[in-house]
Amino acid sequence: MTQKIIMLVEDNPDDEELTLLALEKNRILNEVVVARDGAEALEMFYGDGPDTFSARGTMPAVVLLDLNLPKVSGLEVLQRIRREASTRMLPVVILTSSKEDKDLIESYAHGCNSYVRKPVDFEAFVQATRELGFYWLLLNEAPPRTP
Amino acid sequence: MKDPAKLTDRNSPPPVNVADEGGDNLSFAAFIKHLPGVTFIKDAAGRYIFANSGWEKLFGRSAAESVGLTDFELFPEDTAREFTANDAAIRKTGEARAVYEDVITGGERRHWLVSKFPITDATGKVVQVGGVAIDVTTSRRAELALSKREQELNKAHERLHFHLFNSPLAVVEWDGDFRVIRWSGRAEAIFGWTGPEVRGFHPDDWAFVHPDDRESVAEIMRQLVEGDVPRNLSHTRNLTKDGCIVYCDWYNSVSLGKDGRVQSIFSLVDDVTERVHAQDEIVRLNALLERRVERRTADLQAANAELEAFAYAVSHDLRAPLRAVSGFAKALAEHTGSSTDETGQRYLGLIQSRAARMGDLIDDLLQLSRLTRAAMNIEHVDLTALAGEVAEETAQAHTDHAVEVKIAPGMAAECDLPLVRILLQNLLGNAWKFTLNASNPRVEVGVCTPNGRETYFVRDNGVGFDMRYVHKLFTAFQRLHSQAAFPGHGVGLATVYRVVRRHGGTVRAEGATNAGATFYFTLCPEPETTANPPL
Numbered sequence: 001m002t003q004k005i006i007m008l009v010e011d012n013p014d015d016e017e018l019t020l021l022a023l024e025k026n027r028i029l030n031e032v033v034v035a036r037d038g039a040e041a042l043e044m045f046y047g048d049g050p051d052t053f054s055a056r057g058t059m060p061a062v063v064l065l066d067l068n069l070p071k072v073s074g075l076e077v078l079q080r081i082r083r084e085a086s087t088r089m090l091p092v093v094i095l096t097s098s099k100e101d102k103d104l105i106e107s108y109a110h111g112c113n114s115y116v117r118k119p120v121d122f123e124a125f126v127q128a129t130r131e132l133g134f135y136w137l138l139l140n141e142a143p144p145r146t147p
Numbered sequence: 148m149k150d151p152a153k154l155t156d157r158n159s160p161p162p163v164n165v166a167d168e169g170g171d172n173l174s175f176a177a178f179i180k181h182l183p184g185v186t187f188i189k190d191a192a193g194r195y196i197f198a199n200s201g202w203e204k205l206f207g208r209s210a211a212e213s214v215g216l217t218d219f220e221l222f223p224e225d226t227a228r229e230f231t232a233n234d235a236a237i238r239k240t241g242e243a244r245a246v247y248e249d250v251i252t253g254g255e256r257r258h259w260l261v262s263k264f265p266i267t268d269a270t271g272k273v274v275q276v277g278g279v280a281i282d283v284t285t286s287r288r289a290e291l292a293l294s295k296r297e298q299e300l301n302k303a304h305e306r307l308h309f310h311l312f313n314s315p316l317a318v319v320e321w322d323g324d325f326r327v328i329r330w331s332g333r334a335e336a337i338f339g340w341t342g343p344e345v346r347g348f349h350p351d352d353w354a355f356v357h358p359d360d361r362e363s364v365a366e367i368m369r370q371l372v373e374g375d376v377p378r379n380l381s382h383t384r385n386l387t388k389d390g391c392i393v394y395c396d397w398y399n400s401v402s403l404g405k406d407g408r409v410q411s412i413f414s415l416v417d418d419v420t421e422r423v424h425a426q427d428e429i430v431r432l433n434a435l436l437e438r439r440v441e442r443r444t445a446d447l448q449a450a451n452a453e454l455e456a457f458a459y460a461v462s463h464d465l466r467a468p469l470r471a472v473s474g475f476a477k478a479l480a481e482h483t484g485s486s487t488d489e490t491g492q493r494y495l496g497l498i499q500s501r502a503a504r505m506g507d508l509i510d511d512l513l514q515l516s517r518l519t520r521a522a523m524n525i526e527h528v529d530l531t532a533l534a535g536e537v538a539e540e541t542a543q544a545h546t547d548h549a550v551e552v553k554i555a556p557g558m559a560a561e562c563d564l565p566l567v568r569i570l571l572q573n574l575l576g577n578a579w580k581f582t583l584n585a586s587n588p589r590v591e592v593g594v595c596t597p598n599g600r601e602t603y604f605v606r607d608n609g610v611g612f613d614m615r616y617v618h619k620l621f622t623a624f625q626r627l628h629s630q631a632a633f634p635g636h637g638v639g640l641a642t643v644y645r646v647v648r649r650h651g652g653t654v655r656a657e658g659a660t661n662a663g664a665t666f667y668f669t670l671c672p673e674p675e676t677t678a679n680p681p682l
């Protein structure tokens with residue numbers, strides 16, 4: 001059984017490092033693929049380069065998607081994921097600083113599977129990361145590979 | 148001559164006996180005596196020397212009795228005076244003349260036309276005055292009545308003329324061919340043309356109707372002349388002699404002759420130029436106001452959008468570096484481990500805890516800004532139930548000390564549920580927080596009605612506050628207690644204030660140091676505004 005991949009779409013290098021640190025502290029040692037803006041994320045799904053998921057013949061077990069991204073926003077990425085047949089069932093967790101109602105509503109309207117607000121306190125953040133990893137990598141049954 | 152036949156009858160009796168008349172004059176005397184009128188002769192001294200049978204009949208005394216007497220001996224003084232005055236005029240001028248003399252007979256004043264003439268002696272001197280009188284009462288009365296009516300008619304006409312021509316409305320009268328026959332002073336004042344300048348003119352004959360209104364005026368005139376309507380009203384732009392436009396309301400009516408033909412058209416003209424200008428001004432100002440409102444609304448929407456963007460940026464961008472500060476401090480603490488001394492570890496811990504507090508502060512501020520922006524949804528809210536829920540939540544969040552809660556039954560209000568929930572969360576949270584050191588912590592939520600207005604209150608028996616600083620309570624970031632004693636951000640009561648203000652209500656606090664605090668608030672506008680601390 002191939003190891004489950006986590007995809008992190010995050011433009012802030014601090015947050016990227018902290019997320020990786022939190023995963024490490026929780027001994028979640030799965031591979032983490034990082035896209036640093038929305039365009040890069042879309043390229044990984046639908047491009048034809050060597051680093052794309054299709055080239056690797058696999059899909060991430062969960063996408064941790066920030067909303068506020070340069071170039072293509074997180075919401076736009078989510079919309080595209082839900083529109084394309086190859087990614088329609090991909091579990092997507094919105095991981096963001098915002099808890100504006102507008103963001104919550106739009107994210108759910110466009111079909112996110114979960115919405116988590118990044119806590120400021122690192123201890124809380126580590127705990128949130130642990131629960132996310134536990135849930136999406138162990139507890140949750142991923143959808144079958146799209147034929 | 149009413150009845151010539153009767154007259155003939157009267158002439159038929161045998162010759163009569165007339166005093167002092169000789170037989171040779173018999174027929175003449177009879178003729179005189181039986182004249183249908185009244186005849187008499189008076190001498191130079193005004194004494195009657197002859198009176199005929201008509202006279203006898205009229206006054207009820209015989210001629211013989213009367214001869215030798217004057218008018219003053221026969222009639223009332225004013226009558227006698229009138230008669231003698233007329234006689235005197237005859238004597239003086241020596242000419243005959245007819246006068247009207249009034250005599251009261253049988254209790255009735257009657258009018259007589261009296262022909263008085265002089266009788267002269269051989270030298271031409273007037274020695275006697277003769278008279279022949281005919282009763283003209285009936286015709287005289289008719290004449291007087293007619294004259295009186297004529298006078299009344301004239302007066303009425305004058306009055307009508309006066310009122311019409313002094314009316315604030317101009318009066319213009321047209322003949323059947325729509326030519327001016329009457330043009331009042333007010334018409335002159337409105338239009339500038341005088342009556343003589345326009346009399347006989349048809350409206351098309353001079354620059355009187357605004358070119359754009361000629362067609363409609365022609366139609367109005369046609370309706371009147373052709374008998375479609377007996378009267379009509381037209382709103383017309385007219386031109387003055389100076390070429391200025393005046394807005395006029397023309398009230399026109401037609402007067403028809405017995406033959407059904409138009410005799411004249413009567414127009415009352417109201418100069419409504421000022422009113423039209425005022426209406427135009429109102430329309431202009433309304434449009435201006437509308438444009439201003441639109442612009443302000445657009446400005447406001449832009450400002451709101453900007454605020455929203457700002458809040459979003461705060462929520463997103465301000466928290467990210469904080470999270471990094473907190474996270475890397477923690478990472479540093481773990482990384483250096485035992486090589487960092489106790490002081491260093493404490494510093495790293497402080498960095499984390501202050502970063503966390505700043506995160507809370509940002510959240511509170513965001514909530515405060517959301518309170519202002521969020522749309523209100525007023526509904527019927529069971530405040531008793533809501534306060535119960537919030538108290539329970541608060542108790543669960545503050546397990547460090549138990550508080551006795553008393554909530555009045557039956558409280559309800561028309562308000563926005565989410566906002567009032569936040570209000571109660573803040574007030575009850577404060578009550579819990581500030582009763583930490585109370586010996587017997589107690590919180591009460593209730594309602595009172597000062598001045599007939601439902602006023603809700605949250606009362607605690609906690610640490611209270613000094614009333615000298617009450618004005619600072621509701622201002623954001625103002626705190627009356629040290630962070631060490633009671634941690635907080637100073638946003639809670641500012642939030643309460645905003646919730647109350649958004650409902651149009653008021654909030655105030657009462658308290659004393661170490662004697663508890665009570666917060667009173669209303670949730671609907673009141674007619675008079677009480678002083679509220681500015682936020």
